[in-house]
Amino acid sequence: MNIYELMRIFIEIVEAGSFSQAAENLQIHRPAVTKALQQLEQHCGVRLLHRTTRRINLTPEGEEFYRNSKPLLEQTDDLLGSFSTDRALCGQLRVDMPVAIASLLVVPNLPDFYRSYPGVEIILSSSDRRRDMLRDGLDCVLRVGALEDGDYVARKMMNVRLVTCASPAYLAEYGTPETLDDLQHHQGVNWFNISSRQIMPWVFQSSSGIEEIHLPGKLVLDNSEVYVSAGLAGLGLLQGMDFFLRPHIATGRLVEVLPNNPVPARTLSVLYPHRHISPKVRVFTQWLETLLKVLC
Template sequence: MNLFENIKIFIEIVDSGSFTQAAENLQIHRPAVTKALQQLEQESGVRLLQRTTRRINLTSEGEEFYRRSKPLLAQADDLLESFAPHRPLHGQLRVDMPIAFARLIVVPRLPEFYQAHPDLEIILSSSDLRRDMLRDGLDCVLRMGTLDDGDYVAKSLGDIKMSTCASPGYLAKYGVPRTLDDLRHHQGVNWINSSSRQVMPWVFQTATGSEEISLPGKLILDNSEVYISAGIAGLGLLQGMNFFLQPYIDNGQLVEVLPNFPCPHRRLSLLYPHRHLSHKVRVFAQWLEGLVEGLR
């Protein structure tokens, strides 16, 4: 049991980024954190962390130990859960998701999740940039659309409706596109994939299948909040998640266009970094599936 406790403390040091924060998160004294790491390094026979006055860094052995030990603890926790399935969730869940999904869908509904699981602490980072699960110590990540190859398992949570729209001012100036051929005379606010640094194509459903179009534009963004602002300012057409755009369509700041050429729905997936799905992530995933179902 001391070995498992020491591994748990080591993982917390890495995830939190400091000995002091790890002690605070685990509610133990800081010397106990230092002692746990020393014992673990003695047991393994290698140095796991390089410590300086300002930060800690994983050694190459430490990275491998972290990668293999985190799912090991998750499996141990899940083993206990299998014999006590009604035991309340506890500890921390570290998750990253797109800004719009966090702000509009997840955070407003979190009170009901906490009512069911009051002992679980969620560390939620929201970013439209791709995060590295291992490096950032994340338990799971939400991603939209096509997934890159990576060391993770992806669980589909459902499909998200997409919309194409523009501001009334933009449409008054450039006209309302009726066909895909009309887009030659229009500009788009383009979106860039933060990982590949490639500008994402515009996708439309036609009678013969989906069609990808590169739309010219003077602005390329990677932040959803700024993306909306650019569309409202009349800088070009927008194409994005309907639940994000619909409030602005309802209040007249944006107008939906090309209804006969809808953008295909995009897949929302939950990614986790190993083949064993922990009980905490499983419960959270089931809750998220319910939220996505409500968007249809």
């Protein structure tokens, strides 16, 4: 095999998480995958992976090789594709985004994307936890809010409006808060940030600036869909993305509160593991940006 193919197999091993899955994805025999890695390690003169019977882990040299070889391979594919008579985009695109954005915005509109790019296969993971793009082999990630320091390239897509609300049953029992001082008599469904291991404060705009408040509550969650379910069940006030809560407000299942103390908007960003952006990633993020501006 040439070095180009060895690199491709190595990247597939890392992103698939196993030799067997990599062989299946590439439609080659399992021994060929093992031999390819051995040849690549011999060529590099270092061990790239720690291998056990159950899992694989990148060595520090392997992480560096993966980080630099993936964009190089993508640029090579793009170059070769530019001379092809059939320039239709094809291949896998690995994306991660928050549950709310995936379930309410992206997935329902994916048929439109596939009509334009039928050859692209999207591997979409949706979670409200931070993902390691290098370790998980992701091409891009969507994130809402402040970004942590990391080895990635970030681009702002838009500002997302947030809203505070509660169910009619909750308001009937506890009353409707009219001021921020009233919140000391209320219950909040609190949000737990897995990355920081902290319960997130509630944020409001007031005449004196931005205020952070810690609401008492009996329930702390880290999943946005369960979070909304808790609010609908009357377990406390909610504070979240407007597009996620607005359908329930429109039907009367939730009621917006504290309109005079709006929640500061948060930034929606797209993150890339490196500066080289493949055509697949570029067309997907452009489509996504247009979609979000229309629907949000």
